[in-house]
Amino acid sequence: MTEQASDVLVDLVRVFCGPDGRHGNTLGVVRDGAAVRGEAARLRLAAELGYSETVFVDDDERGVIDIWTPSVRLPFAGHPCVGAAWLLDLPELVVAAGVVAARQDGEFTWIAARAEWAPGRTLRQYASPAEVEALDVPPAGEWIYAWAWEDEAAGRVRARAFPGRGDGIVEDEATGAAALCLTASLGRALNITQGVGSQILTAPGPSGLIEVGGRVALA
Structure with a gap:
C-alpha cells in the first residue's frame, strides 16, 4: 500500500505481524529519499505521517536509510530496519549507527544489530x-x-x-x-x-x- 503526503509517495508495511498475519507496527518508507532533503523537511514529513518511524531511502542499492520518528532522528531502530530489509530485499542496510546485516528465512525477515x-x-x-x-x-x-x-x-x-x-x-x-x-x-x-x-x-x-x-x- 502507498500513501501520498506532501506530494511524496510513501510505501506502508506492517512489521512484526502476529502468526495470523494481523497486527504489526506500521512503517512508512520513502523510497525516493532525494525527494525529501534536509533534516527539517524529513522531520516535518515524519510528523505529518504520524507513524512511530518513517524511513527515507538514500541509496537503494547500498541500502542506506535514514530513520525518523515524529520528533527525532534515530541512529538505529529495529522495526524500520526489518521492514526496509523486507521491502528493498537487500542483504544489509547502512544506518547512522553502522551496518545492519539482513536475511530472509521463510516467512521471517531477520536483522543483526548491537544493543x-x-x-x-x-x-x-x-x-x-x-x-x-x-x-x-x-x-x-x-x-x-x-x-x-x-x-x-x-x-x-x-x-x-x-x-x-x-x-x-x-x-x-x-x-x-x-x-x-x-x-x-x-x-x-x-x-x-x-x-x-x-x-x-x-x-x-x-x-x-x-x-x-x-x-x-x-x-
Whole structure:
C-alpha cells in the first residue's frame, strides 16, 4: 500500500505481524529519499505521517536509510530496519549507527544489530502478563519497555512499549530495538508478544550481535 503526503509517495508495511498475519507496527518508507532533503523537511514529513518511524531511502542499492520518528532522528531502530530489509530485499542496510546485516528465512525477515545502538530504554519487569496488560500509559519522559514472562522455560515474553517522547506516539505496537535490549540483558533467545498481538523473535549471535526477526506484510 502507498500513501501520498506532501506530494511524496510513501510505501506502508506492517512489521512484526502476529502468526495470523494481523497486527504489526506500521512503517512508512520513502523510497525516493532525494525527494525529501534536509533534516527539517524529513522531520516535518515524519510528523505529518504520524507513524512511530518513517524511513527515507538514500541509496537503494547500498541500502542506506535514514530513520525518523515524529520528533527525532534515530541512529538505529529495529522495526524500520526489518521492514526496509523486507521491502528493498537487500542483504544489509547502512544506518547512522553502522551496518545492519539482513536475511530472509521463510516467512521471517531477520536483522543483526548491537544493543548499544539502542540506548536509553528502561526495561521494567512485572510479575505476570496480566500486570503488563493492565498498565496505563505512563507520563512522558522515560522510554519504558514493560515485560513479564509468559513461559520462562520456553523464552516466551509478554511486553508493551511506551516511548515517552511526547510526540503523540504513547505506545509502540512492536519495537525491535527494545526487544534487542531485553535479549542482551537476559542473554537468551526470546519469543515476544507485544502490543495487541505482534510477534518479535530474537536470538543472541556471535561478537555481541543479536538477531531480531519477524513477519512483514504490506499495510
